[in-house]
Amino acid sequence: MSSENAYYVPHDAKWPIVGSIGLTLFLGGFAGQLNGTSMAANVMIIGFLVLVYMMFGWFGDVINESESGTYKKLEDVSFRMGMIWFIFSEVMFFAAFFGALYYIRVFSVPWLAGEGSGATTNEFIWSGFEAVWPTNGPAAVGGEYEKMGAWGLPAINTFILLTSGATVTWAHWGLVANKRKQLIMGLAATVLLGFIFVGLQALEYSHGYNELNLTMGSGIYGSTFYMLTGFHGFHVTVGAIMLLVMLVRSIKGHFTPENHFAFEAAAWYWHFVDVVWLGLFIFVYWL
Amino acid sequence: MTTVTADTHDDHHDHGPAKGFMRWVTTTNHKDIGTLYLIFSLVMFMVGGAMAMVIRLELFQPGLQFVDPGFFNQMTTVHALVMIFGAVMPAFVGLANWMLPIMVGGPDMALPRMNNWSFWILPFAFAMLLSTFFMDGGAAAGGWTLYPPLVLQGGNGFPYMIFAIHMMGISSVMGAINVIVTILNMRAPGMTLMKMPLFVWTWFITAYLLIAVMPVLAGAVTMLLTDRFYDTSFFSAAGGGDPVLFQHIFWFFGHPEVYILILPAFGVVSSIIPTFARKPLFGYSSMVYATASIAFLSFIVWAHHMFTVGMPIEGELFFMYATMLIAVPTGVKVFNWISTMWKGSMTFETPMLFSIGFVIMFTIGGFSGLMLAIAPADFQYHDTYFVVAHFHYVLVTGAIYSIMAAAYYWLPKWTGNMYNEKMGQWHFWLSTVSVNVLFFPQHFLGLAGMPRRIPDYSVQFAEFNMWSSIGGFAFGLSQVFFCYIVYKTIKGGEKATDQVWEGAEGLEWTLSSPPPYHSFTTAPEIK
Numbered sequence: 001m002s003s004e005n006a007y008y009v010p011h012d013a014k015w016p017i018v019g020s021i022g023l024t025l026f027l028g029g030f031a032g033q034l035n036g037t038s039m040a041a042n043v044m045i046i047g048f049l050v051l052v053y054m055m056f057g058w059f060g061d062v063i064n065e066s067e068s069g070t071y072k073k074l075e076d077v078s079f080r081m082g083m084i085w086f087i088f089s090e091v092m093f094f095a096a097f098f099g100a101l102y103y104i105r106v107f108s109v110p111w112l113a114g115e116g117s118g119a120t121t122n123e124f125i126w127s128g129f130e131a132v133w134p135t136n137g138p139a140a141v142g143g144e145y146e147k148m149g150a151w152g153l154p155a156i157n158t159f160i161l162l163t164s165g166a167t168v169t170w171a172h173w174g175l176v177a178n179k180r181k182q183l184i185m186g187l188a189a190t191v192l193l194g195f196i197f198v199g200l201q202a203l204e205y206s207h208g209y210n211e212l213n214l215t216m217g218s219g220i221y222g223s224t225f226y227m228l229t230g231f232h233g234f235h236v237t238v239g240a241i242m243l244l245v246m247l248v249r250s251i252k253g254h255f256t257p258e259n260h261f262a263f264e265a266a267a268w269y270w271h272f273v274d275v276v277w278l279g280l281f282i283f284v285y286w287l
Numbered sequence: 288m289t290t291v292t293a294d295t296h297d298d299h300h301d302h303g304p305a306k307g308f309m310r311w312v313t314t315t316n317h318k319d320i321g322t323l324y325l326i327f328s329l330v331m332f333m334v335g336g337a338m339a340m341v342i343r344l345e346l347f348q349p350g351l352q353f354v355d356p357g358f359f360n361q362m363t364t365v366h367a368l369v370m371i372f373g374a375v376m377p378a379f380v381g382l383a384n385w386m387l388p389i390m391v392g393g394p395d396m397a398l399p400r401m402n403n404w405s406f407w408i409l410p411f412a413f414a415m416l417l418s419t420f421f422m423d424g425g426a427a428a429g430g431w432t433l434y435p436p437l438v439l440q441g442g443n444g445f446p447y448m449i450f451a452i453h454m455m456g457i458s459s460v461m462g463a464i465n466v467i468v469t470i471l472n473m474r475a476p477g478m479t480l481m482k483m484p485l486f487v488w489t490w491f492i493t494a495y496l497l498i499a500v501m502p503v504l505a506g507a508v509t510m511l512l513t514d515r516f517y518d519t520s521f522f523s524a525a526g527g528g529d530p531v532l533f534q535h536i537f538w539f540f541g542h543p544e545v546y547i548l549i550l551p552a553f554g555v556v557s558s559i560i561p562t563f564a565r566k567p568l569f570g571y572s573s574m575v576y577a578t579a580s581i582a583f584l585s586f587i588v589w590a591h592h593m594f595t596v597g598m599p600i601e602g603e604l605f606f607m608y609a610t611m612l613i614a615v616p617t618g619v620k621v622f623n624w625i626s627t628m629w630k631g632s633m634t635f636e637t638p639m640l641f642s643i644g645f646v647i648m649f650t651i652g653g654f655s656g657l658m659l660a661i662a663p664a665d666f667q668y669h670d671t672y673f674v675v676a677h678f679h680y681v682l683v684t685g686a687i688y689s690i691m692a693a694a695y696y697w698l699p700k701w702t703g704n705m706y707n708e709k710m711g712q713w714h715f716w717l718s719t720v721s722v723n724v725l726f727f728p729q730h731f732l733g734l735a736g737m738p739r740r741i742p743d744y745s746v747q748f749a750e751f752n753m754w755s756s757i758g759g760f761a762f763g764l765s766q767v768f769f770c771y772i773v774y775k776t777i778k779g780g781e782k783a784t785d786q787v788w789e790g791a792e793g794l795e796w797t798l799s800s801p802p803p804y805h806s807f808t809t810a811p812e813i814k
Contacts, residue, residue, distance in 0.1 A: 006808065007473070009395045012313045016404035023454060024411040031446035034516045058400070074472060078397040081468045089460045089502045096506025096536055100521060108529035116599060126524075137527030141520055217518030220527035227513065 008070050015058035022050030059245075066262070067254060076261055083265040087272050090235070094276055097231065101224045101283060105133055109220070112138055136219025146212040148225060150285035153204045157197050158281050161236075164193035165274045168243070168267050176257050180250070187247040190270070194240030201233045228284055235273045242266040312407070315399035316804060317384045322701075323406050324381030325694075329770065331373030331413065332687075336763055338366035343725075343759035345742050346752050359742035360428035361420065367431030371548065372455045373413050375682065378690045379551040380405070380462050383490050385701065387466065389795045389802065390484050392475025392811045397468040405462040412454035419444025419451075430740060432541070433508065435522040435533050439515045446516070449508045456501040463497035466490055475794075477813030481572065484793055488575050489554030492582045496543045496550070499586075504540040507533060531596055538589035546585045549681060550578060552649075552689030553620060556642045558793070559696050560624050563639035564631030565790035570623040577616035577623075584613045594665040603662045610660040614653070621650055636788075637711030641692035644719050645685060652680030655730065670740075673733025679726045684719075691718075691769065698776050699783035703801040706776040714772060717765040724758030 025047025032040025065071065071079075113131035114122030122129060126138035134147050148154070171186025173179075205226075208214040216226045246266050249255065255263055311323060341362050345353050354362070384402065388395050396402045419426040424442010427433065438445070470483070470491045483491075511533070513519040520526025522533045553574075561568045568574065590598060590606040598606075624646050633639070655677040659665050668674060691714075699705050728751035733739075737748045744752065783800045794811055795802075 007394045009399050009805070010315055013315050013400040013403045014313050016400060016407050017312050019404055020407045020411050023408065023457075024415065027450035027454065028415060028447065031450050034446045034512075035443045037443075077472050078468050081471060082398055082401075082464050085464045085467055085498055086460075089464075089498045092499050093502035093506050096503045096539075097510075099503075099539070100506075100510065100532055100536060103532050103535060104528060108524075108532060109527055111529075112524060112527065117597065135527045137520060137523070137525050139525035141523075141526035142518070215518070216513065217520075220520045223513070223519035223521050223526070223528065227510070227519065 008065075008072075008075050010061075010065075015054050015061070018050060018057070019054040022047050022054050026051055063249070063254070063262070066259075076259075079261050079265070083268060087268060090272065094228075094231070094279075097224070097228050098279065098283065101228065104220050104224065109133065109135055134221035134225075136221055140219070142215060142218035142222060143213060145214045145218045145222065147221070148204070148208055148212065148214060148285060150281065153200055153207075154281060154285045157200050157204075158277065160193050160197050160200070161274050161277050164190045164197070165271060167193065168270050172263070172267060175250075175255060175260055175263060178257050180253075183250050183255075184247065187243060187250055191240055191243050191247055194236060194243065194270075198233060198237055198240065201229065201236075225284060228280055232273065232276055232280055235276070239266070239270045239273050242269060313403070315395070315403055317388050317396045317399070317402065318701075318802070318804070318806075320396075320402050320406050321381045321384030321386075324377045324384055324409075327406070327409060328374050328376075328378035328381060328690075329773070331369055331377065332766065333770070334417070335366050335369035335374055336766060338362045338369065339759065340763050342366065343756040346744070347756040348753070349744055349746050349749050351743055354742070356742045357425065357428060360430075360740065361426040363740050364427045364429065364431050365416070365420070368416065368427075368452075369413070370682075371431070371544070372452075373409070375548050375686050375690070376459065377409060379490075379493075379548075379686075380459075382486075382551065382555070382690070382693050382697075383462075383466055386697065386795060387469055387487055387490060388473060389798065389806050390487050390793060391470060391473055391478055392794050392807050392813065393469065393473030394805060394807055395473075396465050397473050398465050401461050402465050405458045405465065408454050408458040412451045412458065415447050415454070416451035419447050422447070432534075432537055433511065434537075435511060435514065435530050438511065439522075446512060449512045452508050453505055456505045459497050459501045463494035463501075466494040467498070470494075475807065475810040475813055481575070482813065484554075485557035485568065485571070485574055485578075486551070486554035489550045489557075489578050492578050493547050493550045496547050496582055496585065500540040500543045500547075503536060504544075507536040507540065510536075531593070534593050534596060535590065538592045539586075541592065542589040543582075543585045545678075545681070546581060548686050549649075550582065552645065552686045553578065555689040555693045555696075556624060556645050557620075559638050559642045559692055560627050560646075562696075562788050562791040563636060563642075564628045564633050566627055566631040567792075568623070569626035569629075570619070573619055574623055577619040580616040581613060584609060584616070588613065591660055591662075591665075594662045595669045607660060607662040611657065614657055617653055621646060621653075636695075637706070637708065637715055638692045638696035640712065640715040641688050641695065644715065645688040645692065648680055648684035648688070648719075648722075652677055652682075652685055655680065668733060670738055671733035672729040672737045672739055675739050676726050676729035676733060679729070683726070684722055691715075694773065696788075697795070698773070699787045700795055700798075700800050700802065702777050703783055703799075704776050704778075704780035705783045705787075706772055707780065710768075710772050710775075714765060714769050717768070718762060721758045721761035721765055725755055725762050726758070728752075728754050728758075 025043055027047070029040050029042070029044030029047050033044055110116070110131045111118035112122065112126055113129050115131065129138035136142050136145060167186050167189040171183050171190065174182025174186055208225075214222055214225070216222050243266050246263050249262070311319065314320060314323075341354060342359070345351075345359055384396065416426075422442060422444040424444060426444050427438060427441050427448045429438035429441065441448075470487060474483070510519070510521040514521050514523065520528040522528050522530045524530070557568055557574060588606055588610045590602055591610045594603060594606070628643075635643075655673065659668055659674065659677055695706060695711055732748055732751050732755075735748065737744055785798065785800050786796050787800060788796075794807075797811065798806060
């Protein structure tokens with residue numbers, strides 16, 4: 001390897017330590033806030049701002065390096081593999097919550113209702129409880145509530161997210177064919193659809209809290225519903241912000257048909273949240 | 288650490304590390320970061336060790352002597368968290384940072400800036416974890432497994448502990464991604480997968496385990512957090528949830544986690560034994576396949592930690608048989624190490640002593656594991672000191688012994704100085720005698736029914752506990768001696784040659800001792 005082809009090893013990374021400080025302030029402040037410590041919320045906000053500053057700086061450096069042609073084939077492969085395994089770790093994070101939902105529905109609710117070895121538990125502790133889904137448990141935690149239907153907003157949201165998957169692919173075709181206008185249009189449409197999705201999700205939550213009495217405290221149904229859809233909504237927001245950055249960069253004239261890993265990474269992430277949503281729609285809303 | 292100005296990079300404007308403290312904060316160099324990890328893990332080893340000393344002090348005699356039971360429980364809980372996430376895992380990541388790029392013939396880790404962040408999250412995470420001792424209600428005291436509903440009753444430290452675990456998880460996942468990408472993408476031309484040293488292979492597989500299970504732990508502790516602060520009912524039967532659900536999710540992480548702690552140890556020992564037996568490793572490819580099999584099986588055995596929780600009989604049987612299957616690939620490895628030594632011209636320098644100690648005592652831990660795997664027998668052993676003895680044999684005389692072996696084996700390469708062989712031998716024998724006095728009697732205590740995680744016990748357990756405590760204090764002191772040996776080696780000593788060990792093979796021995804700041808600026812030739 002001549003030094004021209006040498007792998008790029010950056011030096012003097014100052015952003016990681018900024019990130020560590022930000023993360024510590026953010027989570028420490030969050031924990032204090034949960035304990036009801038005064039001023040903790042301010043620490044949390046400062047930590048969040050430090051994290052945002054870190055991301056601007058860090059990604060900014062990487063974008064500059066990328067645009068000035070620092071990265072070659074090997075670096076590109078590293079980034080691709082890194083992104084793939086990052087997404088895999090996210091898949092496993094969701095797997096924990098899907099696994100919890102599965103275990104609750106297939107095992108613990110029927111056991112509470114007396115199935116298998118749960119017969120005496122049911123008779124002596126939760127007498128009269130029957131296994132149905134959704135449920136807020138034998139103690140009817142959180143009181144009467146209504147189930148979130150699948151075929152209203154959630155179905156529309158499914159359509160929106162699937163469409164956004166198509167528009168981002170269309171944008172990619174535009175990028176590869178060097179049609180800048182198609183790229184920008186496609187990305188703009190994707191970002192718009194993403195934020196519409198998040199907005200409708202917020203509307204649905206407000207419907208749940210205000211009209212259905214369906215809250216995080218509505219027993220195991222409310223818990224699994226809000227945690228799964230909530231973490232998904234958070235990931236959609238992150239993905240939409242990533243695509244928004246790609247949109248700004250596209251307008252600025254970044255990316256070439258050969259060199260546009262950042263765009264692809266954002267698109268992969270977008271397809272990942274899309275697939276998670278399909279799982280949610282089927283197992284949380286529909287079945 | 289000395290700097291060698293053999294850097295041939297023209298496009299990089301530096302010819303060595305920056306000066307002063309900021310060098311360590313902003314470094315992207317895999318050796319610097321490896322050093323940071325190793326020092327951090329040694330510090331944490333002492334912190335966790337101090338907690339172990341408190342535990343053994345209290346258990347020296349029956350009755351309550353020194354600490355109140357609540358604090359005792361905090362000690363057992365945080366001792367485990369610190370040793371697992373703060374001592375053993377960072378030590379292996381430190382070894383990976385130092386050795387992987389060199390072993391595959393690459394210039395550095397694939398994602399150097401992220402590598403820096405992986406490390407620099409850790410001091411903050413552990414500061415957060417340890418700060419909970421000073422909060423209302425103290426640190427977590429429900430055991431490191433964090434079972435609800437007990438853990439939910441903790442004080443103000445609870446959310447800090449949860450977030451500290453999140454931070455450790457972020458660090459581990461980033462570290463693991465870096466390892467995988469480095470191994471797949473940074474190998475020198477000709478370094479095919481099946482030519483890689485076993486340390487590289489075992490770390491490669493460990494990294495996949497990490498990426499697969501650390502996020503699951505993050506999910507589990509997030510559910511704990513919302514159960515306590517946001518009224519969710521994941522682990523509350525009243526709301527339709529199930530406390531046992533937590534145990535399933537936790538151990539889906541927790542069982543692969545124990546292989547995360549031991550697979551790199553296998554790699555270390557597989558590097559050291561051939562060197563001092565002066566024979567190539569017996570059954571290289573079978574070692575690779577055995578490691579992969581263990582990793583696969585580790586995902587389908589988790590509920591053997593929960594045999595007494597009230598699972599259906601089908602579950603008990605499945606997890607019992609699946610667990611026993613792991614003995615097969617593990618046996619393959621043990622026999623391969625023995626076959627490597629068979630008819631070798633062996634010498635017994637300190638790294639070799641620790642490796643042989645590893646093989647023997649890890650196998651003892653493996654056998655007691657096999658006993659625990661038998662579901663009907665486990666009803667007797669569960670949550671007794673037998674379990675404590677079992678996992679300390681695999682973690683202390685297993686994982687920690689391999690880390691010691693690695694430290695002695697590679698210290699001359701890292702520092703350019705030879706450690707004091709006589710002191711190393713003393714350290715080994717003091718450790719090995721004391722660790723067996725410490726943990727072997729705990730088998731008997733457990734079989735006799737002494738439960739784990741208690742500050743007081745019936746008088747019939749007194750004698751073995753006293754022996755165990757004496758062994759514990761001696762083992763603790765031996766490790767302070769180890770710190771001294773390391774310190775002395777860094778400071779000076781007989782100069783090491785580049786080859787260091789007569790029988791050693793691998794790319795790290797082709798570099799100078801200590802190696803240049805940038806390892807392979809030109810990719811080495813792999814035969």
